[in-house]
Amino acid sequence: MADQLSAGIVAGRLSPEELEANFADLHPRLSDHEALVASDRCYFCHDAPCITACPTDIDIPLFIRQIATGTPEAAAKTILSQNILGGMCARVCPTETLCEEACVREAAEGKPVKIGQLQRYATDTLMAAGIHPFSRAAPTGRRIAVVGAGPAGLACAHRLAMKGHDVDILDAREKPGGLNEFGIAAYKTVDGFAQAEVDWLMQIGGITWKPGQMLGRDVTLEALKGAYDAVFLGLGLAGVNALGVEGDDRKGVLDAVDFIADLRQGDLSGLSVGRDVVVIGGGMTAVDAAVQAKLLGALNVTLVYRRSRARMNASVFEQDLAASKGVRIICNAQPVAVHGNGAVREIEFAYVDDDLKETGETVRLAADQVFRAIGQSLEFDGLAMDGRKIAVTGAGRTSMDGVWAGGDCAAGGDDLTVTAVAEGRDAAEDIHATLGAG
Amino acid sequence: MADLTSDFLGIKSPNPFWLASAPPTDKEYNVRRAFEAGWGGVVWKTLGLDPHIVNVNGPRYGAIWGADRRLLGLNNIELITDRPLEVNLQEIKMVKRDYPDRAMVVSLMVPCEEAPWRFILEKVEDTGADAVELNFGCPHGMSERGMGSAVGQVPEYIEMVTRWAKANTRMPVIVKLTPNITDIRKPAAAAKAGGADAVSLINTINSITSVNLDLFAPEPTIDGKGAHGGYCGPAVKPIALNMVAEIARDADLVGLPVSGIGGITTWRDAAEFMALGAGNVQVCTAAMTYGFKIVQEMISGLSEYMDEKGFSSVNEIVGRAVPNCSDWQHLNLNYVAKAKIDQELCIKCGRCYAACEDTSHQAIAMSDDRVFSVKDDECVACNLCVNVCPVEDCITMEAMTPGQTDPRTGRVVEPDYANWTTHPNNPAAEAAE
Known part of the structure; x- marks a missing residue:
């Protein structure tokens, strides 16, 4: 029987009860009374700053007033009409750097209205009631291929279906959801919410789910262009950047995204984790991997980021969450070598300044498991690129007529769920307008 | 600690906080607890003749709430005591x-x-x-039987019954007035004419607190029906304050002692009633909401206030604000103020802008970066922005100095007082001397 002190990468470090407690809902849904109290704090600002801060422009004061007056379903419709994945965004949005940062009560007293949790209250209420508040326009006879069933693709597909188009949504995986299903910490989306949300979204009708269809492997962009009136690419970023240091290929050096996907799909008590885990990176994925390694029972988890704390992509809330769970955060250190005999035993870092200039000192951390979370890249060609992403203009138009792109695979915007939703939605509107004009 | 001793009609009590005639004073058990908690006095819940009345066996109260279910207004359909007269009398005797x-x-x-x-x-x-208090106030149930507010709404009855009471007892007689009338001075004058030693006000206000939109019935609902009740609690305080002031400043009623009632929840509420002429105050809803212990805050709060002001007796508060209660026609029309927004305190919510732009005088400007500022050439100093601003003291009304020019009217602010009675637009204006 393994425990936290067991060396190596093993399963079952914690009891099933401990695992269940560790992976419980991070922010349980507000009760009715909590929601009323929280909604009462909203000032119903004129031309509210929170709306401006929301990438999907949700009318936040209106939906909060609708909650306050006892109509959470109406509130949900206000949310979902702008952001069809409002339920997931309520769970994963870094609200502390978006709507809640802009909330005037944050300025006034450092305690913003709980916009994210209120959004969840509203959308959960509607979904629990089994209501899908949108219906399709008359059929247009147009067919559109959406490649990638992540947030961008789902948002695009739903909006197109609502406009009366027929949508095929293709994905390399066997389950839809993209990063919602495979890439977000388990405690942010418990009880199979990602799949429930997709099922609910599909109730609009007119969307056909085509699993196991990978662009470049099972289908080509040329073929899609020929078979459909328009194509939307919401591919995400499949490739994981390598460390590019000696020993990078040692056993135990893994991609954080794969670890997170395994966590979401597998049985937690059967999942292996190291005793001494090191996560390299400073974004949300790095934090999600580090925190979950700790929650799985790793004894020591260290997150190492090459620049200063202030430049971490992970929000302060995420950093504090990691610290509260016992993750040690080391900044200004970049990996120079992975040591070991076959499997990793230590990882060596050089201390660097903010311009990544080495100070000349190094440090070695014991590690039996190392997770890479230093960014992902797109493995794709055939369209004009902007750096390592697909170049787009306007509402996601690529260099090829009839092909749009959005979400993480498209250049510009933060790589956030909510940004992907906005881009998918806006591309759908543009596709609709373009097809209408044609 | 200030001396809070109260003397109302010669009735001494250690403080001016009495519990009003209501459920909290229905029986010995409650009243003993109230006295132990520190209440200065009680008005025992209304006695009637035997056979005693009965109450409904369903809900007696309805309420409205503010944020976090803070009770703002309470409505009741409870009648007078539903216990035998002798039982009440025995208990009163023992407690006293x-x-x-x-x-x-x-x-x-x-x-x-x-x-x-x-x-x-x-x-x-x-x-x-x-002393006794004549209940001419209850607006529900008993009024259907020709008692309570049915008497209080007819000045002649008030005077008649008050006269009977004075003729048949040596005890001071307080007449409790209903607010469900058009001019509170008329029933007060009737009570005075009948020989009342004091009036107490207000009793509860006719009310339906809410309607159940599934049953389509008023709340509280008894077997599908609801009857209007009497409204009390913090929500009625402004109405009560005005009625107390109306009596205090009426030339014919000057000197008539008043016991103030109506939504008194804190020491501050009590002090406000007393400043408008109430010799003492009576409390009910606050006790029913929070229990008897609130009197400790009322005692400490009033004491601290009196110490700060240097008042040695509660009588120094009584009536102190009455001379400043004016008719509209005597307000100084030469007083000119402008709203001023403190940019340091402003949290940029824009509520002042929405209120002024949509519903008032378009006197607040909003810049692209959400800086809100007052347009002095439009501002009429209405105070709405102050009232809707969520930040206390962020927006203030600043008086203009005589000699300055009001950018709205282009007129120089006059140093002298001038009111409507002499205003040129008033067809009935008196010629200035």
Whole structure:
């Protein structure tokens, strides 16, 4: 029987009860009374700053007033009409750097209205009631291929279906959801919410789910262009950047995204984790991997980021969450070598300044498991690129007529769920307008 | 600690906080707890003739709430005491015997004939109570039987019954007034004419607190039906304050002692009633919401306030604001103020802008970066922005100095007082000297 002190990468470090407690809902849904109290704090600002801060422009004061007056379903419709994945965004949005940062009560007293949790209250209420508040326009006879069933693709597909188009949504995986299903910490989306949300979204009708269809492997962009009136690419970023240091290929050096996907799909008590885990990176994925390694029972988890704390992509809330769970955060250190005999035993870092200039000192951390979370890249060609992403203009138009792109695979915007939703939605509107004009 | 001793109609109590005639003073058990908690006096819940009345066996109260379910207004359809007269009288006697330093006033309501009044007054006098309060206020149930507010709405009845009471007891007589009338001065004057030693006000206001939109019935609902009740609690305080002030500043009623009632929840509320002329105050809803312990805050709060002001007696508060209660026509029209927004305090919510732009005088400007500023050439100093601003003291009304030019009217602010009675736009204006 393994425990936290067991060396190596093993399963079952914690009891099933401990695992269940560790992976419980991070922010349980507000009760009715909590929601009323929280909604009462909203000032119903004129031309509210929170709306401006929301990438999907949700009318936040209106939906909060609708909650306050006892109509959470109406509130949900206000949310979902702008952001069809409002339920997931309520769970994963870094609200502390978006709507809640802009909330005037944050300025006034450092305690913003709980916009994210209120959004969840509203959308959960509607979904629990089994209501899908949108219906399709008359059929247009147009067919559109959406490649990638992540947030961008789902948002695009739903909006197109609502406009009366027929949508095929293709994905390399066997389950839809993209990063919602495979890439977000388990405690942010418990009880199979990602799949429930997709099922609910599909109730609009007119969307056909085509699993196991990978662009470049099972289908080509040329073929899609020929078979459909328009194509939307919401591919995400499949490739994981390598460390590019000696020993990078040692056993135990893994991609954080794969670890997170395994966590979401597998049985937690059967999942292996190291005793001494090191996560390299400073974004949300790095934090999600580090925190979950700790929650799985790793004894020591260290997150190492090459620049200063202030430049971490992970929000302060995420950093504090990691610290509260016992993750040690080391900044200004970049990996120079992975040591070991076959499997990793230590990882060596050089201390660097903010311009990544080495100070000349190094440090070695014991590690039996190392997770890479230093960014992902797109493995794709055939369209004009902007750096390592697909170049787009306007509402996601690529260099090829009839092909749009959005979400993480498209250049510009933060790589956030909510940004992907906005881009998918806006591309759908543009596709609709373009097809209408044609 | 200031001296809070109160003397109302010669009735001494250690503080001016009495519990009003209501459920909290219905029986010995409650009243003993109230006195132990520190209340200065009670008005015992209204006694009537036997056979005692009955109450409904469903909900008696309805409420409205603010944020976090803070109770703002309470409505009730409870009637007078539903216990035998003798039981109440015995209990009153025992409690008064054990708490001789506290005020014990007994509320009464019997039919409009002299005999029952004489009968019950004799009984009460035997208890050693300090005074009686004639309940001419309750607006529900008893009024359907020709008592309570049915008497209080007819000045002639008030005067008649008050006269009977005065003729049949040596105890001071307080007349409790209903607010469900058009001019509170008329029933007060009737009480005074009948010989009342004081009036107490307000009793509860006719009300339906809410409608159940599934049953389509008023709340509280008894087997699918609802009856109007009497409204009280913090929401009625402004109405009560005005009625107290109306009496205090009426030339014919000057000197008529008033016991203030209506939504008093804190020491500050109490002090405000007293400043408008109430000699003491009576509390009900606040006790029913939070329990008797609130009196400790009322005692400490009033004491601290008096110490700060250097008042040695509560009588120094009583009536102190009455000279400043004016008719509109006597307000100074030469006083000119402008709203001023403190940019340091402003949190940029824009509520002042929405309120002024949509519903008032378009006197607040909003810049692209959400800086809100007052347009002095449009501002009429209405105060709406102050009232809707969520930040206290962020927006203030600043008086203009005489000699300055009001950018809205282009007129120089005059140093002298001038009111509507002499204004050129007033067809009935008196010629200035």
